[in-house]
Amino acid sequence: MKFCCDWVAHPLLKGTEAQNIVRQFDRYQEFMDAVNDTTSGQVPTADLSFLRDFSGVLRLSKFRTELSAYLRSKGLSSKLTDDEREWTNFLAHYTRVIEDCPLKCVGHDLTHVDEVVLKVMDVKAPSAGADYQVMIDWSWLSKKREIQCHNVQTY
């Protein structure tokens, strides 16, 4: 939650939370490199334990859980985080605040990734037929493959 609060105020983060996020991407890139090194049709062998925390970061579910706990601790309704539609609406409002402010997280002494940039790609008004309301692009440079990598998430 601190990380998401910081995003509003700072374009560059180097603190513990930011380093933790870059570390997650470092492990993810290691996994993607392992996937890439296998031949087509061969099942990649990789340690998937990083997924437990990584998907929480990507899906912002860690932010959701912590915000929910915070609201409850202050005696406030947690409907915002408990209800799927309310949560997506909240994310849409939140990302409107940060949409012009790409966030750069800088890691330290990692093998595959040095920094990760988050950028809001699209925010839509809620509508019945829409397949998403918010689109965020997480991008980083793979040190081994020397290419810009992206993971685009929709909420």
Added chain:
Amino acid sequence: MGMDRPQLSVLPILFVCLFFGPLSVSSQKSVWQDYVDEARRAYIAKDYSRSEDLYLLAIKEADRFGVGNLKVAETLDFLSIVFNAQSANSSRSTKMARTTRP
């Protein structure tokens, strides 16, 4: 006049790109979709190990779609669900083994 020849020689290449380019992308998508469908079936059948393998193969296919595509992220979400189910399952099995041990 000299300008016409290069333009004509480009035509067959253009034809191949226009005709086979989309075919190649759609066949990639079809391979990815087949892996994902099969992985879902394995997940429903609680064959998490097979489901995990198929999602890993699907991620490799999705990675070939290129920058900015949503398929890698989508497949990773599925893989994460299977991984968590498999972890929960093996932790349940360990607990069961502990409680049934004499």
